[in-house]
Amino acid sequence: MPDLEFFRREIEYMRVQVGRQRNDILKLQRAGICTASAEILLQRMLAKIEGLCAERDRFRKELPGPTAGKVLGGRKR
Structure with missing residues (x-):
């Protein structure tokens, strides 16, 4: 079963991939090449991140445990 770190690593990896995909789309647009399929892929990647x-x-x-849902190093009142 995946743990919390697995989800964090996978989300970070996917965010890096989304950035690369966006750069590729910009390059294609500058070259005047159709980006429809690349944009569809980008939407699927973003949907996967939302699911993760x-x-x-x-x-x-x-x-x-008591630390579930709390921020480490938060303010004390």
Whole structure:
């Protein structure tokens, strides 16, 4: 079963890939090449990131213990 770190690593990896895809789309647009299929791929990548974020949040809520859902190093009142 994946852990919280798996989701974080996968989301970060996908975000890097999205940045590369956006750069590729810009290069294609500058060259005057159709980018429809590249934009569809980009939308699928963004949807996958949203799904991973939802899974990460659901997994975080299910974590036992007092640190579930809290920010480390937060302010104390």
